[in-house]
Amino acid sequence: MKVCIFFDVDNTLFPTAEFAELARRNAIRAMIETGLDATEEQIYKELQRLIKEKGSNYPNHFDLILKRIGVKRPARFVAAAVAAYHNTKSSIQPYPEVPKTLMELKERGYKLYVATNGDAVKQWDKLIRMGIHLFFEDVFVSGEVGEEKSPHFFRKVLAEIKAHPSECIMVGDRMDSDIAPAKKLGIYTIRVLQGPYSKEKGKADAHISNFSELLGVVKRL
Amino acid sequence: MKVCIFFDVDNTLFPTAEFAELARRNAIRAMIETGLDATEEQIYKELQRLIKEKGSNYPNHFDLILKRIGVKRPARFVAAAVAAYHNTKSSIQPYPEVPKTLMELKERGYKLYVATNGDAVKQWDKLIRMGIHLFFEDVFVSGEVGEEKSPHFFRKVLAEIKAHPSECIMVGDRMDSDIAPAKKLGIYTIRVLQGPYSKEKGKADAHISNFSELLGVVKRL
Numbered sequence: 001m002k003v004c005i006f007f008d009v010d011n012t013l014f015p016t017a018e019f020a021e022l023a024r025r026n027a028i029r030a031m032i033e034t035g036l037d038a039t040e041e042q043i044y045k046e047l048q049r050l051i052k053e054k055g056s057n058y059p060n061h062f063d064l065i066l067k068r069i070g071v072k073r074p075a076r077f078v079a080a081a082v083a084a085y086h087n088t089k090s091s092i093q094p095y096p097e098v099p100k101t102l103m104e105l106k107e108r109g110y111k112l113y114v115a116t117n118g119d120a121v122k123q124w125d126k127l128i129r130m131g132i133h134l135f136f137e138d139v140f141v142s143g144e145v146g147e148e149k150s151p152h153f154f155r156k157v158l159a160e161i162k163a164h165p166s167e168c169i170m171v172g173d174r175m176d177s178d179i180a181p182a183k184k185l186g187i188y189t190i191r192v193l194q195g196p197y198s199k200e201k202g203k204a205d206a207h208i209s210n211f212s213e214l215l216g217v218v219k220r221l
Numbered sequence: 222m223k224v225c226i227f228f229d230v231d232n233t234l235f236p237t238a239e240f241a242e243l244a245r246r247n248a249i250r251a252m253i254e255t256g257l258d259a260t261e262e263q264i265y266k267e268l269q270r271l272i273k274e275k276g277s278n279y280p281n282h283f284d285l286i287l288k289r290i291g292v293k294r295p296a297r298f299v300a301a302a303v304a305a306y307h308n309t310k311s312s313i314q315p316y317p318e319v320p321k322t323l324m325e326l327k328e329r330g331y332k333l334y335v336a337t338n339g340d341a342v343k344q345w346d347k348l349i350r351m352g353i354h355l356f357f358e359d360v361f362v363s364g365e366v367g368e369e370k371s372p373h374f375f376r377k378v379l380a381e382i383k384a385h386p387s388e389c390i391m392v393g394d395r396m397d398s399d400i401a402p403a404k405k406l407g408i409y410t411i412r413v414l415q416g417p418y419s420k421e422k423g424k425a426d427a428h429i430s431n432f433s434e435l436l437g438v439v440k441r442l
Contacts, residue, residue: 076345076354078342080345082342083349090307121300124296124297124300124301125304127300128255128297128300
């Protein structure tokens, strides 16, 4: 019998890729609004090049772009970009079916957990801003657990919550970090086919294209 | 004839001390709301002790407090605190008389500037969030100018805007960083008697207790 359900965060509980894109666009627009002499597309291309070079978690994208295009006193534009970026990031919303589905699962007695890669404070920040953190018994983030999601990550987590793989379900969008390592341990896996990884090859035990289908799949187990 | 007016930012254009206090209170309340087992006053006392020890710009106040009171997995509370802190900080408002007064000074042909200590991005962030950055011809921040507000700071700034001290006015709340160095150069100084430094000893060329009196003083010069 299944009693525990683990959820991935990014592109599973909310459309991370969409918000990241919007946050970048808004940051660029704010710099131009504050007087930067450039077009949105010009800066957007610079930013894409920089993300390819430095990765998306590099903390000084905007400083470096302004330096590259020869802005001498960049503080005004960095401030405008960072404010717009954070305002967008702080208004993240879950996929619309998520809160209701989590509530229904709680009402049916399932224990809900988060299992996610990333920095623990950043992942908690997302859950709190979406207003869904209270649904979860506990939140396991790679940065705090001490390793990226892997069979060993799940072994550690199962030991901590005193659960057997056969009692658990993992819900996520990615084969490599969500489905494969959980499946290897014998956890039942449900893949949500949404977001930028939806075309990745590989099979979970069940597939849904929308969170609203989750309850139906879980009830049948 | 006076043509240029320099403005300090903190406790001159907006009540910095009040917002900092509220941001801290809100951060503490958010941690308790998220499940931290402590009272607001208990954490507030810890925070005051820590600010005394490390200064108010120390970046990891909340992490360290949580460590000190023995919280093992602090990410949830750090995230809640930081979100509440930033939400408060991002809602700063100027003293209510400020925008109207700046507009009237602009209409009368004065060139307005900011002259402030601090990190350039942080000070720009405040001006942008208050919606008053467009009033200023330029913004001079110690972090970008290369030194704290001093006679030399003002000499550099005057050289850059090609102005003579006799054409300038400095408006600020602090004797040490606003009034004394500007006065030394022969800039006309106006001290705003508000905020935590209002009881400091020392005389400017003129004193006002509220921004609404500024236009009257300036018109008489």
